[in-house]
Amino acid sequence: MLRILTASLAFVATFALAEEAPMGNRVTVNGMEMYYEVSGSGTPLIVLHGAHMNIVSMGQIIPKLAETHKVYALELQAHGRTTDIERPITYEALADDVAAFMGAVGIEKADVFGYSMGGVAGLQLAVRHPEKVAHLALASIAFDSNGWQPALKALKETMNVEMFMALPMAKTYQTLAADPNGYPALVKKLIDLEHEKFAWEELVRTIKAPVLVISGDADVASLDHTLELFRLLGGGVMGDMGEPLPTARLAILPASSHTAVIGQVDLLLELIEPFLSDETPDSALFP
Template sequence: MIRFAAFVGALLLTTTAFAQSEPVGQAVEVNGMQMYYEVSGEGEPLVVLHGAYMNIPAMGGIIPKLAETHKVYAIEFQGHGRTNDIERPVTYPNLADDVAKFMDAVGIEKADVFGYSMGAAAGLRLAIDHPEKVDQLVAASVAYDMSGSQPEFLEMIPTMVPEMFIGSPMEEAWKQYAPNPDGFRPFVERMIALEHEPLAWGDEVKALDTPMLIIAGDADMVTLEHLVSLFRLKGGGAPGDMGKPLSTSRLAVLPATSHTAVINQVDLLHGFIEPFLQGETPKGMFE
């Protein structure tokens, strides 16, 4: 999603991943890199996009849960996990194009997409730049404008330097999977640069027809006001018992939940995601 990348990455990498069945892992050439991905489950395709500094295992139990009813394609972005880094900036348009090219390479014409944090922003950019690729979008902890970030995070961005991460447990965790274990500094430099990239997609989001499930914690790195603004841009927030159809998009706020706690609440996440992907809505008194 938004670029809290550097701030939350270390925490996410040190959390214990949920046990999951063995998926099929392989790599495919995408934009000059060998992109690693894993396929699990059967059904309609669902592309899963992890957060900054994360990898597939760090997404935990939500992937095998979704694989019970979908054919899940979980990828690892540039420089993350087992995908090699390349001499190219990490930007949301670049990440989105990588996903589009990945889908072409493995023969996915169109799919549902679930992204978390940086992956959610990449998924949103994918829907904007390649709308023909995205059927429905689940975006957990995402912002469409940098002004929607918590003030504390905005104050932190100018202080970010590679030395905050080099030599830390985060670097050791990154090296476990990295094709080039000596490439951590340039990778971190690219990720810090991502925090400074412009992010102001309001007009593009408003014009977007893709149904969207917006998920966030009530103590996330995005303000609650911004989440409501995003939901309203997607046509949500009107009364549902007064004759007008519901918006195709939805908003779910997880209680007592920080940014890093969002992805670990597997059953709660799944309880929101699966009905959305299946097009199921609760019935009101007048239906």
């Protein structure tokens, strides 16, 4: 856990100086004031951050994606500059927030890239609001709470608000937060989210949008679970049979822990950009 949180802080310190942030905006969504930033031009792409993160701590992936897309980077409930409301944080609620945001700013349909908590919310967005999702790139997620690594499951049992408040993350939160004293409440909600039980196999089968699944080979979900997700989405078949490949794609990043995934910007771009453009390598048999 210390590694996860200190890595997020490192992103904040490094990239806050490297990029001048786009002009931020706020819109009322489901009773909260949601903060978001728009950058670039082209087809709309919504970017969703992980737990305890914000737009800044997502790092260089946002400005890089904005070189070819009109990126809408959101800060989810009680994260960053978005206000909190009297409601638990659940993946379903976060997905509904994204859908409501799209309606509020006039986005009919968009590509979505989500990391960790934001990726699971993106998965639920495709389930609950399929008409709003064109392509879905998901990094470091699970579709079933049994898919988390055993070490993470054990760690969750030790989580409490005090351990988070003792970390530098608590002070960093204050620099952006709409409520500088709101971190304990956010931590409690995120701990509750960590304990949420879910099993969405049948829901995943209903997703029609093309999905790119990205995972580190030492990520928070087991590799077996990630492969199962890929197969549920229609992947894992043999190519070179004269038939189009499935729209689902899978990428496993080598030597990559959970927090290492989002920092590999060039590699992520090499995976995400062709996916969003529906590009596939030529086959020697069926170019």
